[in-house]
Amino acid sequence: MPELTFHHGGVSVPDLDESIEWYSRVLGFHLERRFRIEAAAADAAMVRSGDLRFELFEVAGAAALPEGRRHPVNDLLTHGNKHVAFQIDDLDAFLNEMAAKQADVALVVREAFGQGCFIRDCAGNLIEFVQKKTHDVRSA
Structure with missing residues (x-):
């Protein structure tokens, strides 16, 4: 079994821009990159603080x-x-x-x-x- 190391956690959010701002203002994460996941029809962003990453997903019509x-x-x-x-x-x-x-x-x-x-x-x-x-x- 290879050694496992943590890469990121992820959450679905209703407003990607608001969430990027919140994770920056409240927890000190910065935007690493934004991208589109076509298979999920999701706009996404990876925010980062040091070695910690958090992935945010916005999908239109999500519950x-x-x-x-x-x-x-x-x-x-x-x-x-x-x-x-x-x-x-x-x-x-x-x-x-x-x-x-x-x-x-x-x-x-x-x-x-x-x-x-x-x-x-x-x-x-x-x-x-x-x-x-x-x-x-x-x-x-």
Whole structure:
């Protein structure tokens, strides 16, 4: 089996330009390239932050994200892909930055197994952010 490395995550969005702007303004991604996927009748963009890439798809007539998929706990009740997760250094600093950028925070998790949060992008898609562990909770 070859070694696998992460390349990108992807989400369908209703407005590609709005989503490119949101991922840039809120999360610091920059537009790497725009392209058309004829087989899917999709306009797409790859946004990037360092080695992380996120692919955004806009397809005319696509169904809106179901309400249950906009809430982390409810989303688990539907099979399929759930979200991508990014690692952050400091949850409280991140939450303060998200508040300043008026990001939609869906859920904050502060448990013995770890801390993090979920935010919704401008289309309602969930994105998780996990604080780096400073020590092994099991040994604390």
